[in-house]
Amino acid sequence: xxxxxxxxxxxxxxxxxxxxxxxxxxxxxxxxxxxxxxxxxxxxxxxxxxxxxxxxxxxxxxxxxxxxxxxxxxxxxxxxxxxxxxxxxxxxxxxxxxxxxxxxxxxxxxxxxxxxxxxxxxxxxxxxxxxxxxxxxxxxxxx
Numbered sequence: 260x261x262x263x264x265x266x267x268x269x270x271x272x273x274x275x276x277x278x279x280x281x282x283x284x285x286x287x288x289x290x291x292x293x294x295x296x297x298x299x300x301x302x303x304x305x306x307x308x309x310x311x312x313x314x315x316x317x318x319x320x321x322x323x324x325x326x327x328x329x330x331x332x333x334x335x336x337x338x339x340x341x342x343x344x345x346x347x348x349x350x351x352x353x354x355x356x357x358x359x360x361x362x363x364x365x366x367x368x369x370x371x372x373x374x375x376x377x378x379x380x381x382x383x384x385x386x387x388x389x390x391x392x393x394x395x396x397x398x399x400x401x402x
Contacts, residue, residue, distance in 0.1 A: 274323055297335045311341035312380045315348030316373070322350050339398055340388045347380035 301307045320328070325346045332342045352373050353360060361369040391398070 277321070278324060278327075297332075297337055301337045301341050303338065307338050307341035308344035308381045308384050311337070311343075311345035311384075312348040312352070312377055315345040315380070316352035316354045316377055318349060320349045325349065333398065339391075340384050343384035343387050344381050347383055348377060351376040351380060 300310060328349075329342050329346050332345065333339065337345075354373070357369055357373060360372075
Protein backbone atom coordinates (compact mmCIF):
# COMPACT_ATOMS: atom_id res chain seq x y z
CA UNK A 260 0.00 0.00 0.00
CA UNK A 261 2.81 2.41 0.86
CA UNK A 262 4.51 1.66 -2.44
CA UNK A 263 1.31 2.40 -4.34
CA UNK A 264 0.85 5.71 -2.50
CA UNK A 265 4.45 6.62 -3.18
CA UNK A 266 4.08 5.86 -6.90
CA UNK A 267 0.81 7.80 -7.07
CA UNK A 268 2.36 10.79 -5.34
CA UNK A 269 5.32 10.70 -7.69
CA UNK A 270 3.03 10.52 -10.73
CA UNK A 271 1.00 13.48 -9.48
CA UNK A 272 4.14 15.53 -8.90
CA UNK A 273 5.31 14.72 -12.41
CA UNK A 274 1.92 15.75 -13.82
CA UNK A 275 1.83 19.12 -12.04
CA UNK A 276 4.14 20.93 -14.49
CA UNK A 277 2.08 19.60 -17.40
CA UNK A 278 -1.18 20.71 -15.80
CA UNK A 279 0.25 24.12 -14.93
CA UNK A 280 1.54 24.66 -18.46
CA UNK A 281 -1.79 23.62 -20.00
CA UNK A 282 -3.63 25.99 -17.68
CA UNK A 283 -1.28 28.81 -18.70
CA UNK A 284 -1.68 28.04 -22.41
CA UNK A 285 -5.45 27.91 -22.05
CA UNK A 286 -5.41 31.23 -20.21
CA UNK A 287 -3.41 32.74 -23.06
CA UNK A 288 -5.79 31.28 -25.62
CA UNK A 289 -8.88 32.46 -23.74
CA UNK A 290 -7.43 35.96 -23.44
CA UNK A 291 -6.26 36.20 -27.06
CA UNK A 292 -8.82 34.21 -29.07
CA UNK A 293 -12.11 36.07 -29.38
CA UNK A 294 -15.31 34.15 -28.78
CA UNK A 295 -16.38 34.96 -32.35
CA UNK A 296 -13.52 32.77 -33.61
CA UNK A 297 -15.08 29.69 -32.01
CA UNK A 298 -18.45 30.62 -33.49
CA UNK A 299 -16.87 30.88 -36.95
CA UNK A 300 -15.03 27.58 -36.59
CA UNK A 301 -17.86 25.64 -34.94
CA UNK A 302 -20.99 26.78 -36.74
CA UNK A 303 -23.44 24.29 -35.27
CA UNK A 304 -23.59 22.16 -38.40
CA UNK A 305 -23.12 18.43 -38.84
CA UNK A 306 -19.47 19.16 -39.64
CA UNK A 307 -18.66 20.35 -36.09
CA UNK A 308 -17.58 16.90 -34.85
CA UNK A 309 -15.41 16.43 -37.96
CA UNK A 310 -13.79 19.83 -37.38
CA UNK A 311 -13.32 19.02 -33.69
CA UNK A 312 -11.79 15.63 -34.48
CA UNK A 313 -9.50 17.15 -37.11
CA UNK A 314 -8.20 19.78 -34.70
CA UNK A 315 -7.84 17.16 -31.97
CA UNK A 316 -5.87 14.92 -34.33
CA UNK A 317 -3.30 17.64 -34.89
CA UNK A 318 -3.17 18.97 -31.32
CA UNK A 319 -2.23 15.73 -29.61
CA UNK A 320 -2.41 15.71 -25.84
CA UNK A 321 -2.86 13.58 -22.77
CA UNK A 322 -6.13 12.62 -21.08
CA UNK A 323 -5.19 14.33 -17.81
CA UNK A 324 -5.60 17.81 -19.25
CA UNK A 325 -8.65 17.00 -21.37
CA UNK A 326 -11.09 17.93 -18.60
CA UNK A 327 -9.74 21.47 -18.47
CA UNK A 328 -9.71 21.98 -22.22
CA UNK A 329 -13.12 20.38 -22.69
CA UNK A 330 -14.64 22.61 -20.04
CA UNK A 331 -13.16 25.72 -21.62
CA UNK A 332 -14.45 24.77 -25.06
CA UNK A 333 -17.95 24.15 -23.67
CA UNK A 334 -17.79 27.47 -21.84
CA UNK A 335 -16.92 29.15 -25.15
CA UNK A 336 -20.11 27.79 -26.70
CA UNK A 337 -18.68 24.86 -28.65
CA UNK A 338 -21.19 22.01 -28.92
CA UNK A 339 -20.82 18.96 -26.73
CA UNK A 340 -20.63 16.78 -29.83
CA UNK A 341 -17.65 18.74 -31.20
CA UNK A 342 -15.90 18.81 -27.82
CA UNK A 343 -16.20 15.06 -27.33
CA UNK A 344 -14.96 14.39 -30.87
CA UNK A 345 -12.06 16.79 -30.28
CA UNK A 346 -11.04 15.15 -27.01
CA UNK A 347 -11.33 11.60 -28.30
CA UNK A 348 -9.23 12.40 -31.36
CA UNK A 349 -6.84 14.39 -29.18
CA UNK A 350 -5.91 11.32 -27.14
CA UNK A 351 -6.26 8.60 -29.81
CA UNK A 352 -5.21 10.01 -33.18
CA UNK A 353 -1.53 10.80 -33.53
CA UNK A 354 -0.71 13.01 -36.49
CA UNK A 355 2.31 14.40 -34.65
CA UNK A 356 3.65 10.98 -33.69
CA UNK A 357 2.72 9.39 -37.04
CA UNK A 358 6.30 9.34 -38.45
CA UNK A 359 7.63 7.41 -35.45
CA UNK A 360 4.65 5.08 -35.41
CA UNK A 361 5.02 4.39 -39.15
CA UNK A 362 8.72 3.75 -38.77
CA UNK A 363 8.38 1.28 -35.90
CA UNK A 364 5.03 -0.36 -36.65
CA UNK A 365 4.72 0.08 -40.39
CA UNK A 366 3.09 2.72 -42.53
CA UNK A 367 -0.01 0.66 -43.31
CA UNK A 368 -0.66 -0.03 -39.63
CA UNK A 369 -0.14 3.62 -38.65
CA UNK A 370 -2.49 4.91 -41.36
CA UNK A 371 -5.15 2.30 -40.57
CA UNK A 372 -4.97 2.92 -36.82
CA UNK A 373 -5.15 6.70 -37.16
CA UNK A 374 -8.01 6.66 -39.68
CA UNK A 375 -9.95 4.16 -37.56
CA UNK A 376 -9.38 6.24 -34.43
CA UNK A 377 -10.51 9.40 -36.27
CA UNK A 378 -13.74 7.83 -37.54
CA UNK A 379 -14.45 6.18 -34.18
CA UNK A 380 -13.88 9.48 -32.35
CA UNK A 381 -16.71 11.02 -34.36
CA UNK A 382 -18.96 7.96 -33.99
CA UNK A 383 -18.40 7.62 -30.24
CA UNK A 384 -19.00 11.36 -29.78
CA UNK A 385 -22.33 11.08 -31.61
CA UNK A 386 -23.34 7.99 -29.63
CA UNK A 387 -22.35 9.64 -26.34
CA UNK A 388 -24.45 12.73 -27.02
CA UNK A 389 -27.36 10.59 -28.23
CA UNK A 390 -27.17 8.46 -25.09
CA UNK A 391 -27.09 11.57 -22.90
CA UNK A 392 -30.16 12.98 -24.64
CA UNK A 393 -32.07 9.71 -24.32
CA UNK A 394 -31.15 9.53 -20.63
CA UNK A 395 -32.17 13.16 -20.14
CA UNK A 396 -28.71 14.22 -19.02
CA UNK A 397 -27.86 17.81 -19.78
CA UNK A 398 -24.24 18.87 -19.21
CA UNK A 399 -23.81 21.83 -16.86
CA UNK A 400 -21.22 24.39 -17.75
CA UNK A 401 -20.30 27.06 -15.24
CA UNK A 402 -20.32 30.60 -16.65
